[in-house]
Amino acid sequence: MTRSTASKHALWPLAALLVLFAGPGVRVAALQAQPTHGAQTGTPIQHFIMVMQQNHTFDNYFGTYPGADGIPSDACMPLDSAQLTADCVAPFYVGDYPMSDLSHDADTFALQYNSGRMDGFVSAMQQANLDGRLAMAYHDGRDVGYYWNLADEFVLFDQYFSSAHTGSIINRMFWVAGVAGSEFNRIPEGGYGDLPTIFDRLQERGISWKFYVNNFDPSLNYRELQNLDHLPPQIQWLPLLNFDRFIDQPELSSRIVDLDEYYQDLENGTLPAVSYVLLLGATEHPLTDIGRGQRVMDRMISALMVSDAWPSSAFMIAYDDWGGWYDHVRPPQVDKYGYGFRVPALLVSPYARRGHIDSTRLDHTSALRFIEENWQIPALAERDAQANSILSAFDFSQPARPPVFISTLRAAPSPRVQVQRIVVYVSYGLALIFGTLVLTVAALGRGRAAVKSSGETPG
């Protein structure tokens, strides 16, 4: 029996006594008063949901977002980082520019970072026989309108770094365990062994959690790799499937579920305390439709907003690695793994500051830090122990904000209504004044006209 169920059972005698003395009306209230998530929280947030998307930098999505630490006006990346006098490529709106999956391994990072000079974004791709210009392309509200609209209403982090200067596997390990888990961006042959994750900590304390996966295939885990000639995304991007205990132990494996359960949990009021989400098929990885990721995100957030969980929830979106794209902020190097370049990150919550750009230095372990602080769990590793939390993005002094559905379309700012108002006021106002003047003149002249009239009398 877990601690959670034990604590629930402990409340039954109390509930029975209440029913006995106060009648059945009390029964419902007594049962509802049971702690459903196993522990008290340090903040009003009782449900933390985090979606990890893929492969974009902050400048790639929010480089032109007003007010954020975006693309410098003089940014121009040399075609050859060894010859700074060579032609350079300025950031440009991606539009219909041919897309490809840019190189984004540790070697590419080293070339792009170029010992802190940050001038190898184009040449690193050229060296990999890729179109280096593409690294300088960016999206804006036309493509990521939903995220820009979310940023308008909630919190955008503009100093959120990927945890490691390499690809998805290590970055996602930092996300769940606070450590790299392996030397290289590869899954160890025997999995990650006994390495503790945040979910182990939650499980130990009876705090509910789930890992929701879009199009989840329960039969696919790291043990299947020997039978496969490729690394399926589910194994690569869902670190828990590389741990034997999360595969074999039903109380753990049963918590890795299809995304459909997220909607059911919201409807049934059973959303766990901590939810991690992998949107397979909608991760926004280059060469896939970034609109699809936004649509799924919209559906998830809208469903949360109309659920009972909304007033006590926080929904976070981040991107595991930079995907090879340009970003102008030099990432601090806190250890041999990172940080990597900045990635986009957003926070949606009834307590999130409205339209706030949060510049606290964060990385994927900041999510761990928040969970640990909120549910009083000790840190997993040095990284999360040292990480800044996302707490600065909340304003708990205000009551929970009512939900707001965010449009997936970015409306162009229009001063038109104001212009139209002025035009109407001036034109109709003048007409009324002019009309009143003429009618007054006519009325004043009535006596004079009466004298001149034809002498008719009313019939």
Next chain:
Amino acid sequence: MKTRLSIAAILAAGAFLRLWKMNVFGFNSDEAVYAGQAAALAGDATLGAIFPIFRAHPLMHQFLLAGVYAFGVGDLSGRLLSVVIGLAVVYLVYRLGELLYGTRAGIVAALFMALMPYHVIVSRQVLLDGTLVLFSTLTLYLIANFAKTRDPVWLFASGVGLGLTFLAKETGIIFLGSIYAFLALSPEIRLRFSHLAVSFFLMLVMVLPFPASLLISGRSGTGQGYLIWQLLRRPNHTWDFYATTVPQVIGFLVIAAALLGLWLARRDRSWRERLLLLWIIVPLLFFQLWPTKGFQYLLPLAPAFTVLAGRMVSWTADSVHAGPAGTSRLRTGVAVALPALIALSLAAASWQRIQPGRSDEFLAGTGGVPGGREAGTWILQNVPEGAAFLTIGPSMGNIIQFYGHRKASGLSISSNPLRRNPAYQPVANPGLQIRLGEIQYLVWDSYSAARSSFFSDRLLRLAEEYRGRVIHTESVNVPLEGGETVRKPVIVIYEVRP
């Protein structure tokens, strides 16, 4: 003094009928649109994002209402402005009657206008037609002044009046036809071309804000699109719509008195009757031929009817005094009883019409929509900001938008631009919109369903297809044949999921 007291009493009676339980039901679709435009003009950012300032009609009423809405947007304040405008019409009718046939005729005409169900119903609502009637009656008064005094200043002023009438609603331009016909058929009224030209020019100057504001704001296509749609749209009512709906609300006795008076006093015919008759006939013919018919479209004719009826009563009273002494008691009785009978019949009919009876069907222009405001307010309080709604038609959509502050589209809006009001955008693929999460709620309502079972069924199919969950229902008590009432849902709100 006696006249002033009479006018004050008439205005008080008119105010009573217009204010009695005026706000029991919320706005209907047209009211919601005009109030929404006025709110946008007044600077309400939320409603300004939902209701475009320029739609189809000129904006004089919305402009006046925006002045009221500067102190806060609401349905009650909007309707109070309409009542004030309605009472101004009653006073103008008195002045018109007095000008044409003397004080007694003016008082009687104003009494009939104050009690007339047609005017009472419309002037309890935020509709352009109330302002249209105010300015058209003003124009009639000005042209009557010109005909009486022959002073060209009144002709110029009538040009201004006609311009204001147009700015209230573009259909007001039809009275140019009435004025033209009147001047053409009245050889006794000599005209100088230059006076006519100045009057016409002044009318054009007054009309100018409508096209100018559209042009400056880059919305010149709006008016053109609306005109094309009005010209090409299919009739919305049968040919006998006016014959079956309007006489009863003007009052059969008022019409009878007006016509009887024309017959009995045929020897006293003058330009006055010609003017009033043409004020009735020209728009009547136009609207009868125009494919689009609306309950309130013939309201500007009402003042002419009341003045003709007032003339008849006044003529009867004069005849009493002029008649043989032996029959004076009988004649006096008739002279008093006749207007009293008409007034009582009007008051009774108005009283009946302003009672907040509940129904699950609705005729546009006749009043508020039961349950609409309540559904919208519930949405405002319970549905996330930014949510989008799909309704059967745009009418309920407008109500939801005004009260709920949420965008709503109508399923029945045609994708054929020639078959839809250009102010509305069709929902090309509602299923896709739901799957994309751009529509989250469906609204079924009995009023729209009664008008289009096809789109009602389609909306309900969408609700079924996308796991629609009823999250709110508005019901009304509908009377049964046996006198009992049954509670019937008139508005049902579904939450749908992709």
